[in-house]
Amino acid sequence: MACADSEVDLWTIPLVALNVTVRKKLGLYLNPKNAVAADWTTVAELMGFSYLEIKNYENVKNPTVVLLEDWQARSLDVSVGKLLSILTEAERKDCVEDLRALIDEDVRKYIEHLKKKDEPPVQVPEVDSCGPRTLERVGITLEDDPNGAPELFDAFICYCKSDFKFVFEMIRELEQTDYKLKLCVFDRDVLPGSCVWTITSELIEKRCKRMVVVVSDEYLESDACDFQTKFALSLCPGARSKRLIPVIYKPMSKQFPSILRFLTVCDYTRPCTQSWFWVRLARALSLP
Template sequence: MAQEAAAAEGAAGVPGAAWAEAVPLTALNYGARRRLGLFLNPRAAVAADWTALAERLGYEFLEIKRLEAEADPTARLLEDWPARCPGRATVGRLLALLRALERHDALADLAPRIEEDCKKYLERKRQEADRPLQVPAVDSSEPRTLETRGITTRDDPLGQTPELFDAFICYCYKDIEFVQEMIQELEQTEHKLKLCVFDRDVLPGACVWTITSELIEKRCRRMVVVISDDYLDSEECDFQTKFALSLSPGARLKRLIPVKCKHMKKKFPSILKFITVCDYTNQHTQKWFWIRLAKSLLLP
C-alpha cells in the first residue's frame, strides 16, 4: 500500500496512470460521477456518449434501453458496473475506455477530480496497512476458534455442521415488527421455511461484516431485502445488498428478493429497480403476498 500511495503522489494528474488500475471505481465520489454525466448523458452524433461506454462494458441492447429511463444514465451505469463485474471495475479501466472513445474533453476536465479521489483512497489504504494488528487472543495457550464458526445459536462450535438457512433477512431495526410478521407467516405455517434473522439467530462477539458475508454467501440460499425509508439510511443494509448483488450479477441466480414493506417518501433504491419487487403495501395484491414470497424462497 505504501508503494501505491507513493505512485499516487507522483502521478501529477496524468489520466490513466498505471496506479489507477489499483483503485476501484467506488473510490470516485459523487462530484466526479455527476461531472462525467454532464459530458456523457447528452446524445450527440459527433461524440461518443454513455451508450457507447455501456457497449464497451458488454451491456446488451435491452440493458441499455432499461438504463435510458434513468434521469442520470451515466451515474446509474457507474453504479451498476462494479456489481456486474466485481474486481474489474477500476478507475484505470474507466479512463482507458474514455480514451478509446476519444472523450479527451471529459478526461481533461475530470483529471484533477479523479486524481484527488484516487489519492484519498490510496492514502486510506496506506493508513489501514500501517495500523498495528490486534492480537487474536490474550493468552496464546488458549484454544482458538475461527471467526466463522459458532456464529449462530444452533451452530456446531467446532464448525463440522454449520447451520444453514433458506434466506437471510436484510432489514433495518425499525422494521423489526414486519420481520416478526414474516417469521410467523413463513416459519410457523405450512411453508416451514428457515430464516436467518440477525437479531434473533446471530451470536454476539464477532466482526459483523465478516459473519454477515459468511451467512449471505455460504449459509443462506437467498436474501430478502426489506425496503423502507429507514432501509435507505442503513450502512449495514447497503453493504448486505451490494454484497448479495455481487454474488448474483444481473439477478441471474434469483438470490435477492426485494420486499417493499411500507409506503415510501424517498426514492426507491435504483440498484434494485431491475429486480421484480414483492409489494406488501399494495392492498389489492396483499392477500397473495406471503404465498408469492414463500414460493420464491422455496425455488431450488
C-alpha cells in the same frame, strides 16, 4: 493504463475506489445531450447495456451516476482502468484528462486503505496473554457448533429497525407454517461481540442460499442495508442465480433504489395480490 504518479495498474483497481465527487463531475460532462461529443448513452452502450435499459435511464435525474452504480453491481471485472478505456473509446478524452488528477487521488486513498487493513496487529501471538479464542467466523449464530458444521439458512433478511414488525410477520408466515423455511434475522440469530461487516459477509456469502431485501424509505438511509445489498449483488452479477429478492410491504415516498431496478419485486402493497405474496416468496426461497 497506470496511475500518473505511480506504477499502479488501474485495471486492477475496482470502480468502487472512485468517490462521489469524481462520479458527479463525470456526470457534468456526460449527462448533457451533445450533438458533437458522445454522451452517457454512448458510454452505456460500450459498457454492455441494452437499448431498453438505456431508455429507462433517461428518466433518471443523474443517469451517469446511476449507470456507474449499476455497472459495478452487475459485473465482477469492472475497474477504473476499464472505465477510462471506455471513455477513450467514446472519444471523451476531455473527461479523462480533466478528471485524471481526482481519479489518481481516489486510487491513492483506496490503496492506502487496503494497506491499513493488511497491517499486522500491534500485539503478536507470542506475547498474547489471553486464553484460547473462538475464530471470528466460527460460533457466530445461536445454533452454531464451534466444533461442528456451521448453521445454514434459506435466506438472509436485510431490513431496517423500523421494519421489525414486517420481519416478525415474515418469520410467522415462512418459519412457523408448512413452509418450514429457516431465516437468518440478524438481531435474533447472531451472537453479539463480533465485527458486524465480517459476520454479515460470511452469512450472506456462505451460510444463506438467498437474501430478502425489505425495501422501504428507511432502508434507503441505512448504511448497513446498502452494504448488504451491494455485497449480495456482487456475488450474483446480473441476478443469474436469483440470489437476491426485493420485497416491498408498504408504500414508498422515495424513488425505488436503482441498483435493484432490474430485479423482479415481491410486492405486498397491492391488496389484489396479497394472497399470493407469501406463496411466491416461499417458493422462491425454496429453490435449490
